[in-house]
Each structure stands twice: as C-alpha cells, then as structure tokens.
Amino acid sequence: MSKFSLLMKQLYKSKLKSKSFISMTLLYVIAMSVAIFWSDIKELFTGNDEAQQIAIVNDTSADLSGIFVSNSDMTFIQDESNIKKLEQQVKDGKLAALVEVSDQNGQLHAEISTFQPLKLNDQSTISSLLQYAGQHYAVQKLSLTSDQAAQIMAAKTVISNKNLNEASTGGKSEEEKQSGLWVSYAVGILIYFFISTFLSMITTEIASEKGSRAMEMLLVSVKPATHFKAKIAGVLLLAMTQMGIIAVVFLIYAKFAKNGVIWEMATSIVKELSVGYVLYAMLFLVLTIILYLIVGALFGSLVSKVEEAGQVLMPAMMITLIGFYVMLSGIGNPDTIIIKVFSYIPFTSGMVMPMRIGATDIGMIEPLLSLGILLVTIIVAYLFSLSFYKRSVLTYSTGGVIQKFKTVLKVTT
Amino acid sequence: MTLQLQHVTKKYKDFTAVDNLNFTIEKGEIFGLIGQNGAGKTTTFRMILDLQETTAGTISWNGKPVNSINRDVLGYLPEERGIFPTMKVEDQLYFFGELRGMKKAALKKDIDFWISRFELEEKRKDKAETLSKGNQQKVQLIASFIHKPQFLILDEPFSGLDPVNKDLLKDAILLLKEQGTTILFSSHQMDNVEELCDHLCLLKRGVSLFSGSLLDLKKQYGKTKLSVRSNWSTTELLQLEGVKDVRVEKEQTVLLLEDERFAESIFQQLSAGKYIEKFSLDYLTLDEIFKDKVGGTVVEV
Numbered sequence: 001m002s003k004f005s006l007l008m009k010q011l012y013k014s015k016l017k018s019k020s021f022i023s024m025t026l027l028y029v030i031a032m033s034v035a036i037f038w039s040d041i042k043e044l045f046t047g048n049d050e051a052q053q054i055a056i057v058n059d060t061s062a063d064l065s066g067i068f069v070s071n072s073d074m075t076f077i078q079d080e081s082n083i084k085k086l087e088q089q090v091k092d093g094k095l096a097a098l099v100e101v102s103d104q105n106g107q108l109h110a111e112i113s114t115f116q117p118l119k120l121n122d123q124s125t126i127s128s129l130l131q132y133a134g135q136h137y138a139v140q141k142l143s144l145t146s147d148q149a150a151q152i153m154a155a156k157t158v159i160s161n162k163n164l165n166e167a168s169t170g171g172k173s174e175e176e177k178q179s180g181l182w183v184s185y186a187v188g189i190l191i192y193f194f195i196s197t198f199l200s201m202i203t204t205e206i207a208s209e210k211g212s213r214a215m216e217m218l219l220v221s222v223k224p225a226t227h228f229k230a231k232i233a234g235v236l237l238l239a240m241t242q243m244g245i246i247a248v249v250f251l252i253y254a255k256f257a258k259n260g261v262i263w264e265m266a267t268s269i270v271k272e273l274s275v276g277y278v279l280y281a282m283l284f285l286v287l288t289i290i291l292y293l294i295v296g297a298l299f300g301s302l303v304s305k306v307e308e309a310g311q312v313l314m315p316a317m318m319i320t321l322i323g324f325y326v327m328l329s330g331i332g333n334p335d336t337i338i339i340k341v342f343s344y345i346p347f348t349s350g351m352v353m354p355m356r357i358g359a360t361d362i363g364m365i366e367p368l369l370s371l372g373i374l375l376v377t378i379i380v381a382y383l384f385s386l387s388f389y390k391r392s393v394l395t396y397s398t399g400g401v402i403q404k405f406k407t408v409l410k411v412t413t
Numbered sequence: 414m415t416l417q418l419q420h421v422t423k424k425y426k427d428f429t430a431v432d433n434l435n436f437t438i439e440k441g442e443i444f445g446l447i448g449q450n451g452a453g454k455t456t457t458f459r460m461i462l463d464l465q466e467t468t469a470g471t472i473s474w475n476g477k478p479v480n481s482i483n484r485d486v487l488g489y490l491p492e493e494r495g496i497f498p499t500m501k502v503e504d505q506l507y508f509f510g511e512l513r514g515m516k517k518a519a520l521k522k523d524i525d526f527w528i529s530r531f532e533l534e535e536k537r538k539d540k541a542e543t544l545s546k547g548n549q550q551k552v553q554l555i556a557s558f559i560h561k562p563q564f565l566i567l568d569e570p571f572s573g574l575d576p577v578n579k580d581l582l583k584d585a586i587l588l589l590k591e592q593g594t595t596i597l598f599s600s601h602q603m604d605n606v607e608e609l610c611d612h613l614c615l616l617k618r619g620v621s622l623f624s625g626s627l628l629d630l631k632k633q634y635g636k637t638k639l640s641v642r643s644n645w646s647t648t649e650l651l652q653l654e655g656v657k658d659v660r661v662e663k664e665q666t667v668l669l670l671e672d673e674r675f676a677e678s679i680f681q682q683l684s685a686g687k688y689i690e691k692f693s694l695d696y697l698t699l700d701e702i703f704k705d706k707v708g709g710t711v712v713e714v
Contacts, residue, residue, distance in 0.1 A: 216493070217556065410425065
C-alpha cells in the first residue's frame with residue numbers, strides 16, 4: 001500500500017469510528033425522518049387538543065352560517081344569541097372567543113371578545129374567515145342570484161406565459177421557480193452544514209497532529225505534499241460517505257415510507273428542475289467542499305496546537321455564514337444584485353448559484369462561468385497551499401492568522 | 414554508508430541558526446551532537462531529514478544528496494514527544510512500520526520483541542494518551558526505529574526517563590549499533606554522551622566549536638584536573654606553579670592545571686616524600702569541557 005493510501009485509510013477509519021461523525025450522521029438521519037414524518041409527529045402532539053369553542057352572533061340579516069364550518073381545531077356555536085350569557089361563558093373559560101358580527105354603514109363589522117388572548121394560529125384563521133364573510137356580505141347586499149354570487153366568489157385569473165424571444169428556450173414557470181427555490185434552499189443548507197463539519201474536521205485533524213508532534217514523525221517518512229493530499233482525500237471520502245448514507249436512507253424512506261408518495265414527489269421535483277440542475281448542484285456541492293478542505297488544511301497547518309484551531313477557523317466560518325445568509329435573503333427574492341454578485345465569489349457561489357439556476361431565468365453562461373471561477377480558485381488554492389504547507393506545518397508560532405502567515409514566511413525564507 | 418555534512422548553513426532573515434557546519438558520521442558509529450538550547454541541533458536534524466532546506470552547503474548519505482534518497486532508511490525521534498494520542502500502542506507501531514514500507518507480518522516479530530524489551534507488555538492495547546510520559550516516550554522510540562533504519566536520529570532521547578529506563582534505552586542504542594545502525598543523537602546530559610558516543614560535535618549558537626572523537630577532545634585539554642586531599646590551604650595551593658584555579662569540594666580539593674606537566678612537581682611539593690591520601694590526575698569530564706567551551710554558563714536541562 002502506498003504511503004498516501006495508508007495515511008488516507010488511517011484518517012478515514014479513525015474518523016469513521018469517531019463519536020462526532022456517527023452522531024452527526026445520526027442527526028442528519030433524524031432530521032430527515034422528522035421532516036418526512038412531520039405530519040404524523042404533529043398529529044402525535046396536537047391530536048389530543050380539544051377543539052376551540054367559538055361563538056358567532058350574527059346581528060345582520062345575511063346568512064353567513066355556511067362560512068363558519070366547524071373542524072377539528074374549532075367548533076363554531078351559532079345558535080345562541082344571548083350576548084350576556086355568552087360573555088359569561090367566555091369569562092368562565094367555556095368559550096375561547098365570542099365573535100359578534102354586525103352591519104356598520106353597509107360594511108361587515110366583527111368584534112372578537114376573549115378572556116384569554118387567542119393563539120396566533122386561531123386568530124389568523126378567524127380573521128381570514130371573517131374577511132371572506134365580509135366579501136360574502138357585500139356580494140349578498142348587491143342582491144345577486146346565488147349563481148352570480150358564487151361566480152364572483154370563485155373568480156380567478158388564469159395566467160399563462162408566452163415568450164416572444166424565439167432564441168430563448170422559454171422562461172421557467174412559477175411552479176418551477178418555486179420548487180427550484182426550495183430545493184436550492186435545501187442544497188444551500190446541506191452545503192453549509194457539510195462545510196462547517198468537514199472544514200473543522202480537517203483543520204482540527206491537522207492541528208492535533210501538529211500539536212501532538214506526531215507530525216514530525218510522519219513527515220520524516222512522508223513528503224508534506226503527500227500528507228496534505230492524503231488528508232484532503234480522506235476527509236473528502238468521509239464527506240462522500242456521509243452523503244452516501246444520507247442518500248441511501250432517503251431512498252429507503254422514499255421507496256417504502258408512506259406508499260412511495262415521497263418518491264413521486266422527489267421525481268416530480270427533479271423533472272421540474274431538469275437533470276442539468278441536479279448535476280450543477282452536485283458539482284457545486286463537491287467543489288465547494290474541496291475548496292474549503294484545502295483552506296482548512298492550510299489553516300490547520302498554521303496553528304501550533306489543537307486549541308488554536310477555532311481561532312483560525314473563524315474567518316472561514318464567517319465566509320460560509322455570509323454565503324448562507326445571502327442565500328437565505330434569496331428565499332424572498334432570488335433576483336437581487338447581491339445574489340448575483342455572491343453567485344460568482346468562489347467561497348459562496350456553491351450556496352448561492354444553485355439558487356439562481358433553480359429559481360431564476362438564467363442563461364447557460366453564468367453557471368459555467370461561476371463554476372469556472374470556482375475551479376480556477378481551487379487549482380490556485382491547491383498549488384499555493386501545497387507549497388505553503390511544507391513550510392508552515394513544522395513552524396510553531398503564536399498570534400493571529402496573519403501573524404502566523406508572517407512568521408512562517410519569515411522563518412522559512 | 415556515511416553521512417557527510419559540508420559547509421551546511423541555515424540562515425533566517427535576522428539570524429543564522431547553523432553556520433558552516435562540517436562533520437562526517439561513519440557506518441555503525443554513534444555520534445553525539447551537543448549544545449545548549451537554541452544551539453542549532455534540531456535545525457541540523459531537520460536539515461538532514463529534509464524537513465527544512467539548507468541555505469548553503471550539502472548533506473549527503475553514501476555520496477548521494479540526502480533529499481534524493483529513499484526516506485525509509487532514516488529513523489527519527491523528535492525532541493518534542495509526539496504520538497497519536499487516541500491510537501492504541503500496538504496499532505501505533507504497526508502504523509508507523511507500515512508507513513515506512515514494512516509488511517504487517519514482518520513487523521509482528523519486531524514489535525513483540527521491543528514491546529517486551531521495554532516492558533510495555535501490559536500497555537500494548539492501551540491508548541497512547543493514557544500512558545505515563547516515560548512510557549509514551551518508549552513507544553515513540555520504538556516507533557522511530559521499528560522499520561530498522563540504516564541511520565537513526567534521536568533528539569534528546571534521555572530527557573524525562575528515570576534511571577532504569579535510561580539504562581534500557583542505552584542498551585537498546587548499543588544493540589542497534591551492533592546491528593549496524595548508524596546513530597546520531599543529541600543530549601544535554603553529558604554523562605550519556607560520554608558513555609555512548611564515539612565521535613561528537615559541539616555546537617554553540619550554530620557554530621561548531623569542536624568536531625571529532627571524544628578522546629581527541631579530551632586530549633585537547635590534557636590531563637589537567639587534579640583531585641587531592643591534603644591539609645594545604647586554598648591560598649597555598651593557588652600559589653603553586655601551574656595552578657589555574659582551586660575548587661574545594663566535600664571530600665577533596667580540585668586543582669585546575671595550566672598543563673599536565675606541572676602535576677609532577679606539585680606532587681613532590683604536596684607529599685614531600687611522605688604518604689598522601691589522594692592525588693589523582695585526570696582528563697576533564699565532558700561536562701566540564703562543555704561548560705568551558707560554551708562559556709561556563711549553566712546548561713539548561
């Protein structure tokens with residue numbers, strides 16, 4: 001076995017068995033399980049809740065009873081009109097709220113009396129029902145036939161897109177953009193978590209070898225460049241393993257849980273997004289991780305002991321955080337200039353570009369350009385780190401990151 | 414099978430760590446590199462091991478530049494003890510052995526041999542971090558030569574070991590020498606150097622003060638250390654011809670002579686033809702030579 005594969009194997013095996021890796025992987029699986037079985041879990045917690053009792057007193061002549069339909073969350077009581085009695089029941093806690101609906105200058109007016117404030121969720125449900133009732137009331141006052149009224153209430157604009165630019169392959173529909181947005185969001189979060197996990201893993205791994213002085217023992221038999229490459233390859237392999245485990249668990253869930261509903265959902269999302277998108281997302285994911293691993297290895301070689309690893313990790317973590325927040329800002333509006341700018345910056349493009357590809361109308365050139373910048377950065381960072389690593393890995397210095405860089409340059413030139 | 418350093422120099426921006434160092438180590442020899450902290454010993458080792466580049470000069474092994482040889486012929490025990498804290502003792506030795514190109518099956522015999530020789534039998538399945546400092550050092554020492562290197566560098570191998578373990582280590586070094594290993598080691602403790610080394614090099618702030626055989630170094634000073642037990646006072650002794658310095662110790666008085674030849678006349682005067690309890694002329698110890706060479710400052714250990 002070559003020295004490279006020996007080093008890689010040793011790192012891979014020891015980390016695979018480490019508590020942090022196992023617990024992190026388990027956490028992903030648990031998070032995925034919770035997401036997939038969310039409705040069942042919610043039921044488990046909310047299923048036993050009694051429906052809220054809400055009394056509706058209608059002082060107008062219009063018939064609004066059809067709007068307030070009882071369900072599992074709320075029961076509407078509409079056959080009692082004694083306000084005093086109802087108010088007493090609210091005070092006693094038998095009723096959650098009393099809603100008094102009356103006419104004021106031709107508009108529907110509703111007064112909600114409570115003893116204890118309503119929960120936000122219930123409040124908004126009642127508000128929207130009342131809103132709807134208000135429209136209904138206005139329509140009824142126009143003395144239309146019930147058919148006409150129903151037509152107005154059900155009115156909806158049908159929108160279809162037509163692109164007059166023949167050269168373009170056609171913009172994405174809103175559904176496509178919407179699902180693109182959510183998938184990109186998921187990809188971004190995944191990249192963020194993977195980077196945080198494996199960036200700190202490689203940095204602390206190298207820092208601990210340096211700190212425990214095992215590094216000198218290793219570097220006598222292995223060239224620094226080989227060591228550097230083996231560390232990156234080993235951690236990358238771990239990242240792939242974790243991704244693999246997550247993917248397999250997801251596939252099992254998708255195929256067997258809930259009669260394959262999730263599988264259908266996933267395939268329909270992939271169809272909507274095109275295979276190209278999935279490929280791009282994967283490429284960005286892997287390349288971004290590689291870039292951060294190179295940086296992490298370089299930073300790990302700078303510190304003198306493992307306790308200092310956090311200190312050098314800080315700047316890199318900040319950059320991932322910036323990328324993450326820029327991506328989050330895109331959830332509301334993925335077309336802003338800040339998103340465009342960050343989709344080209346190599347350290348953040350992995351999180352931001354997939355969103356642009358998925359959720360906006362973007363040409364072929366932009367993603368390729370961003371990918372190209374990322375690749376070039378990786379190559380430059382790799383070559384630089386490789387030559388710097390040899391000098392920094394046995395230099396023990398104090399101070400901040402910049403101070404450490406300076407010390408390395410000073411004592412090795 | 415020789416290691417040769419010619420005009421080896423290592424310069425940093427604002428100081429010179431090693432300045433024009435020259436020495437040769439023959440096959441099967443034990444060579445000591447002596448100097449205070451910061452004298453340039455570790456830097457020299459790192460340059461030999463190609464962990465640091467030389468600013469000038471050449472280092473060759475059997476006539477070939479040291480950075481072009483197969484590194485598995487080298488073994489190194491760093492000054493700062495370093496092993497994998499969470500790896501088991503046995504796994505650690507297998508790992509370093511395999512990393513040096515050995516097969517697992519071939520390693521087993523040697524690992525068993527050295528583990529029992531260094532009395533680590535009970536610890537072989539323990540994690541390295543749970544071991545005492547001395548035991549960790551023994552594990553690391555085994556790791557440094559488990560692949561049977563032709564040339565072994567030991568940086569301060571004795572520091573932190575108790576007398577029993579020190580003897581174990583000395584025996585191991587002599588056994589390796591018997592097997593043909595060339596050994597270069599550094600130490601602050603001169604008694605170890607004196608006992609083991611055939612040749613040595615004395616470093617002071619990167620400059621070699623002496624390089625050659627131990628006997629030659631001692632001969633340079635001659636037999637100038639005279640221990641006596643007499644009723645002469647210090648002032649009287651100092652007035653004797655050829656006496657440079659007088660030091661009163663618990664059981665004896667030590668005179669430092671300008672030259673060996675004065676000893677005879679001093680004997681005549683002290684004894685005056687009568688019985689004398691102690692009169693012993695000897696070479697200086699390496700410790701004394703070292704202190705004299707580097708300027709009498711206290712050696713940090």
